[in-house]
Amino acid sequence: MSTTTARDRLVGAAQDLFAAQGVGATSPRAVLAASGVGQGSLYHHFPTKHDLAVAAIGATVDDALARAMRTLRSDSPAITRLVAYLERPRDALAGCKVGRLTSDQAVMDDDGLHDVLTAYFVRLLGVTTDVFRETGLPDDVARDRAHAAIAIIQGGYVLARATQDPDALAAAVRGFVGLLAPKENT
Amino acid sequence: MSTTTARDRLVGAAQDLFAAQGVGATSPRAVLAASGVGQGSLYHHFPTKHDLAVAAIGATVDDALARAMRTLRSDSPAITRLVAYLERPRDALAGCKVGRLTSDQAVMDDDGLHDVLTAYFVRLLGVTTDVFRETGLPDDVARDRAHAAIAIIQGGYVLARATQDPDALAAAVRGFVGLLAPKENT
Numbered sequence: 001m002s003t004t005t006a007r008d009r010l011v012g013a014a015q016d017l018f019a020a021q022g023v024g025a026t027s028p029r030a031v032l033a034a035s036g037v038g039q040g041s042l043y044h045h046f047p048t049k050h051d052l053a054v055a056a057i058g059a060t061v062d063d064a065l066a067r068a069m070r071t072l073r074s075d076s077p078a079i080t081r082l083v084a085y086l087e088r089p090r091d092a093l094a095g096c097k098v099g100r101l102t103s104d105q106a107v108m109d110d111d112g113l114h115d116v117l118t119a120y121f122v123r124l125l126g127v128t129t130d131v132f133r134e135t136g137l138p139d140d141v142a143r144d145r146a147h148a149a150i151a152i153i154q155g156g157y158v159l160a161r162a163t164q165d166p167d168a169l170a171a172a173v174r175g176f177v178g179l180l181a182p183k184e185n186t
Numbered sequence: 187m188s189t190t191t192a193r194d195r196l197v198g199a200a201q202d203l204f205a206a207q208g209v210g211a212t213s214p215r216a217v218l219a220a221s222g223v224g225q226g227s228l229y230h231h232f233p234t235k236h237d238l239a240v241a242a243i244g245a246t247v248d249d250a251l252a253r254a255m256r257t258l259r260s261d262s263p264a265i266t267r268l269v270a271y272l273e274r275p276r277d278a279l280a281g282c283k284v285g286r287l288t289s290d291q292a293v294m295d296d297d298g299l300h301d302v303l304t305a306y307f308v309r310l311l312g313v314t315t316d317v318f319r320e321t322g323l324p325d326d327v328a329r330d331r332a333h334a335a336i337a338i339i340q341g342g343y344v345l346a347r348a349t350q351d352p353d354a355l356a357a358a359v360r361g362f363v364g365l366l367a368p369k370e371n372t
């Protein structure tokens with residue numbers, strides 16, 4: 001019981017610190033301090049920083065995928081689900097918790113961590129492709145359109161952070177949704 | 187004559203090292219070694235690392251804008267120019283030389299450097315908005331669609347790097363262009 005809680009606290013503290021300052025700049029010692037658990041728990045659950053990072057990034061990815069699935073796999077018509085996913089409120093200036101990791105050198109240089117990111121985007125693209133296919137598109141067109149939809153979100157975050165304009169992500173989404181579902185926009 | 191050459195070499199070496207390893211991880215000493223110029227030239231032209239970074243990032247931004255303008259401001263019809271810009275060959279796995287800087291903490295923490303990035307994207311979005319306006323769209327729709335177009339490229343780079351799939355950027359562009367200019371695709 002108490003060990004489960006300590007593990008969860010360590011993972012939660014690592015998720016927060018990774019999001020705030022990157023994986024490379026976060027030491028296990030800082031995670032330990034932020035988590036409030038005893039030092040023995042850290043080394044018991046996560047003998048190395050790599051182990052801690054795999055657990056924390058895995059948890060971030062699982063949360064993000066679960067949220068995406070709730071929207072993309074509801075009972076609404078396919079196009080409504082896609083638009084709802086695209087238009088979901090997002091903290092544009094904070095950046096995507098998963099997407100930002102692709103620019104974290106400590107993640108990209110570690111195959112185990114990189115694989116977690118790859119699996120996230122492959123899965124998200126797969127589910128999004130399925131929903132576009134439901135709208136009646138052929139497989140290859142559905143796949144390309146899914147790449148465009150996910151790229152709009154990731155690129156919108158990049159634009160918002162680059163221009164310090166929190167509306168930049170929403171503008172990119174509006175621009176894409178206007179092409180995707182013009183009838184819903186008029 | 188020779189001082190111009192030394193300055194250009196220092197800027198070129200800084201551009202290459204920033205692209206390869208990030209601004210934070212690049213020391214003026216490493217730039218000096220890569221440039222092959224004398225130590226006196228470095229401190230003569232760039233008393234601080236900030237001065238060197240402003241010059242190098244400024245040069246990267248100027249190159250990128252000049253390239254974009256050549257495509258976006260040619261004599262072709264507006265939609266043809268937009269598609270040509272979107273479909274331009276890009277080294278997807280290397281990432282966008284400008285966009286990647288938005289994830290470089292050393293850049294984002296330095297207002298002078300961040301301003302150079304902001305100016306780049308504001309200018310690129312402005313010119314792209316103008317071209318969408320030429321296609322007959324109202325101002326606000328043209329602005330949103332320009333955000334979508336630039337987000338597709340930046341997000342496509344993120345997807346390609348995340349999934350290690352060099353086709354991911356091209357797939358996102360195909361998905362967007364298929365919506366934007368369906369007649370050119372059939």
